[in-house]
Structure formats: structure tokens, C-alpha cells
Amino acid sequence: MSETTTDLETFRRETRAWLQANCPSEMRRPAKTEADICWGGKRFKYQSEAQRLWLQRMGERGWTVPMWPRAYGGGGLDHAQAAILREEMAALKCRVPLQSFGIWMLGPALLKYGSEQQKRHYLRQIARGEIRWCQGYSEPNAGSDLASLATKAEVHEDHFLVNGQKIWTSYADEADWMFCLVRTDTAKKHTGISFILIDMTTPGVSTRPIKLISGKSPFCETFFDNVKVPSSQIVGELNAGWTIAKYLLTHEREMIGGIGERSLPTPVGRFAAERIGRDPAGRLDDPVLRAEIARFEVDEAAFSAWTKLVGAQARGGEAHPAVSSALKYYGTELNKRRWELMAAAGGADALEWEGARSQDGTIARTWLRTKGNSIEGGTSEVQLNVVAKRILGLPGA
Numbered sequence: 001m002s003e004t005t006t007d008l009e010t011f012r013r014e015t016r017a018w019l020q021a022n023c024p025s026e027m028r029r030p031a032k033t034e035a036d037i038c039w040g041g042k043r044f045k046y047q048s049e050a051q052r053l054w055l056q057r058m059g060e061r062g063w064t065v066p067m068w069p070r071a072y073g074g075g076g077l078d079h080a081q082a083a084i085l086r087e088e089m090a091a092l093k094c095r096v097p098l099q100s101f102g103i104w105m106l107g108p109a110l111l112k113y114g115s116e117q118q119k120r121h122y123l124r125q126i127a128r129g130e131i132r133w134c135q136g137y138s139e140p141n142a143g144s145d146l147a148s149l150a151t152k153a154e155v156h157e158d159h160f161l162v163n164g165q166k167i168w169t170s171y172a173d174e175a176d177w178m179f180c181l182v183r184t185d186t187a188k189k190h191t192g193i194s195f196i197l198i199d200m201t202t203p204g205v206s207t208r209p210i211k212l213i214s215g216k217s218p219f220c221e222t223f224f225d226n227v228k229v230p231s232s233q234i235v236g237e238l239n240a241g242w243t244i245a246k247y248l249l250t251h252e253r254e255m256i257g258g259i260g261e262r263s264l265p266t267p268v269g270r271f272a273a274e275r276i277g278r279d280p281a282g283r284l285d286d287p288v289l290r291a292e293i294a295r296f297e298v299d300e301a302a303f304s305a306w307t308k309l310v311g312a313q314a315r316g317g318e319a320h321p322a323v324s325s326a327l328k329y330y331g332t333e334l335n336k337r338r339w340e341l342m343a344a345a346g347g348a349d350a351l352e353w354e355g356a357r358s359q360d361g362t363i364a365r366t367w368l369r370t371k372g373n374s375i376e377g378g379t380s381e382v383q384l385n386v387v388a389k390r391i392l393g394l395p396g397a
């Protein structure tokens with residue numbers, strides 16, 4: 001690394017000053033509802049001028065994607081600088097300006113496999129939150145066995161003609177574009193798949209929301225009826241999409257697994273003690289729950305330490321290529337335990353579904369939502385299969 005400690009201290013000072021001057025005070029308070037989370041895109045309704053301004057300022061500086069190259073709208077920071085930016089944002093309680101499938105999933109795939117023209121065209125728009133993406137992978141008969149996908153793209157001279165159906169497409173009804181796996185050769189399984197980008201306003205694309213147990217409809221069925229997609233919107237080579245799909249999945253799994261690290265503003269133990277009360281020694285007055293919470297908090301700390309270790313290994317090019325499956329498995333299962341404990345500690349109150357007291361059933365709804373985390377991006381069982389085979393070297397079933 002080229003910087004000296006003095007360089008980094010200067011960077012920290014300048015970063016802090018910039019954040020203080022540019023992060024609106026409203027964006028330094030924790031997000032309370034989903035509307036406080038900024039997803040960007042052409043159809044996004046900003047909650048406030050502060051939310052819009054914060055995204056605009058961070059996007060212009062490249063700090064929505066601090067480590068992407070400047071040429072593609074990123075901040076061009078190295079690991080040490082990016083870590084400082086994260087620390088300074090946390091110290092000032094700055095909200096993350098943009099949540100985005102473009103940043104977490106498509107961006108890394110385009111950086112590795114996209115043409116120069118695609119990188120220049122899409123990455124800057126992703127960094128600035130100008131376009132919102134959805135992921136067209138799963139189909140009614142292709143989930144865990146994703147390579148069975150059947151949505152067909154006929155190859156024509158200057159375009160693909162797409163017909164078929166995707167399912168569980170998160171935010172398909174709010175996205176501007178989809179990164180999509182299509183079958184371009186029916187004779188082969190893995191080597192008959194291509195990775196294409198589809199403008200959701202193209203004639204023939206339609207979506208139908210699916211209602212979840214949590215009462216929300218964050219995902220859809222997506223239908224393609226003779227959808228014409230220009231040939232230039234293929235990423236990589238024809239029939240070589242499976243490699244890109246798998247690479248993107250490692251980023252998705254890492255991102256979802258990070259949920260395990262997301263400890264709550266009020267730790268579970270303190271929340272439980274406030275609800276249930278303390279014994280004369282000042283401990284949570286429920287020895288069984290106390291033991292469970294203690295086990296959870298130890299595991300939470302261990303997971304956090306492990307993700308840091310994996311991060312350092314990745315920077316040194318030493319991380320196991322399948323480690324994202326282990327992170328995803330453990331992080332999502334840990335988060336399920338976190339919310340089981342929150343529900344147990346909250347007692348009957350935690351079952352409330354609506355009303356100001358429970359902030360419209362935050363605990364109940366989050367508890368239900370965590371179930372989906374260990375399914376999306378590949379189920380826990382599938383991640384365990386990957387860990388068994390690729391990391392532990394156990395024989396396949």
C-alpha cells in the first residue's frame with residue numbers, strides 16, 4: 001500500500017470535514033421505516049429533499065461505491081481509505097445513501113465480465129442511483145437447481161427474442177432494468193445459458209406482485225412475451241452466462257450473509273432486560289433466556305470477527321472461493337436466532353402487527369422476513385452442500 005500513516009490521517013480529517021459539511025442532519029438519524037431506505041432509480045419516490053440530496057452528493061463523489069474505479073463513477077479508494085470512510089460515516093451516524101442490487105450484485109459482475117462500453121454506460125448510473133435493477137434468475141421450475149432455467153432467448157441477427165417466466169423477482173415492479181439468465185441453447189444445460197440485461201419498459205415485459213407472509217409484496221412473477229432485447233445487451237459471450245451467474249451469486253451471498261453482523265441499536269440482552277426485568281444481581285431475570293442470549297451474543301461476536309478475517313483474506317487473495325456460501329449460511333441463520341430472541345423477549349407485545357407502540361409490528365414482521373433470508377440467494381441446505389463439497393472436501397450425495 002502506497003499511503004503513509006500521515007496520508008491516511010489527512011484523508012480521515014478531510015473525509016470527516018466533508019461528511020460534516022455534506023450529510024444533512026436528517027440523514028444522521030437512524031432509518032425508522034422502509035421508506036427511509038433509498039433505493040434510487042427512475043421511479044423512486046424520495047422521502048425528503050435531504051434523502052435526495054444525500055444520494056446526489058455521495059453519488060457525485062463516487063462514495064456510494066467507494067472502491068470502484070473513478071472512470072466508472074466510483075470513488076477510487078483503496079481498502080484502507082474505504083475503511084476510514086466507513087468508520088467516519090458510522091461515527092457521524094450517516095445513513096448509507098443507497099441500497100442497490102446494482103451495487104451489490106450486477107456491478108461486480110460488470111466490472112469483471114462487462115465490455116468497456118457496458119461498464120461506461122451502466123456503472124456510473126448504478127453508482128449515482130439513477131437506475132434500479134432486479135434479478136431475473138429463479139423460475140417456477142428452477143430455484144436451487146437454477147441451471148434448469150427455461151426462459152428462452154432466440155438468437156436473431158441483432159436481437160434476442162425472449163419468452164418465458166421468472167418468479168420471486170424482488171422489486172421487479174419498481175426496477176428499471178433486470179439482469180437476467182436466459183436459455184440460448186436447449187441442447188445443453190450449464191453451457192446453454194446467457195446473461196442479458198433487459199429494460200423493464202420493453203414491450204412484452206409484465207410483472208405481477210406476490211404477497212408475502214409479512215403482509216408485504218416485495219417480489220413478483222415476471223413474464224416475457226416476445227420481448228426484443230438488442231444483442232448488445234448480452235454480458236460476456238453467448239452461452240457463457242453460467243460463469244457470470246455464479247460469480248454474481250458469490251457477491252449476493254456475501255451481501256446477504258452480512259445480515260448476521262447487523263447488530264441492533266439496542267442489543268438483544270439489553271432489550272430483554274428492559275422488557276422482562278433484572279434479578280437482584282442486575283442480570284436478566286429469566287435464566288433460560290439469559291443463557292440463550294449469552295450463547296447468541298458470543299456467536300454474534302465470533303461471526304463478526306470471522307467476517308473481518310475473511311475480508312482480510314480476500315484482500316490478500318487468500319479467501320476460499322466458496323467462502324461466500326459459509327458466510328451466507330451462518331449469517332442468515334444467526335440473524336434468524338437474533339429475531340427469535342427478540343420475539344421471545346418481547347412476549348405478547350412482539351406479536352402486535354399494527355399500531356404505533358410496536359412501530360407497525362416491527363418485531364413480528366422482521367422475524368417473519370428473516371425466514372426468507374435463508375432462502376433467497378440459495379437456501380441454507382444448498383449452502384451447506386457447497387461447504388461440504390468445496391470447502392470440507394466431503395463426497396457429494
Ligand SMILES: Cc1cc2nc3c(=O)[nH]c(=O)nc-3n(C[C@H](O)[C@H](O)[C@H](O)COP(=O)(O)OP(=O)(O)OC[C@H]3O[C@@H](n4cnc5c(N)ncnc54)[C@H](O)[C@@H]3O)c2cc1C
Pocket residue numbers: 134135136137138139140142143144145167168169170171219372373375376377378379380381382385
Ligand atoms: C425473500 C426472497 C427474495 C428472493 N428474491 C429473488 C430475486 O430477486 N430474484 C430471483 O431470481 N430469485 C429470488 N428469490 C428466489 C430464491 O433464489 C429461491 O427461492 C431459492 O433459490 C430456492 O429455490 P426454490 O424456491 O425454487 O426452492 P427449491 O429449490 O424448490 O427448494 C425447496 C426445498 O428443497 C431444498 N433443496 C433443494 N435442492 C436441494 C439439495 N440439492 N440438497 C438439499 N436440499 C435441497 C431447499 O433447501 C428447500 O428447502 C427470492 C427468494 C426469497 C425467499
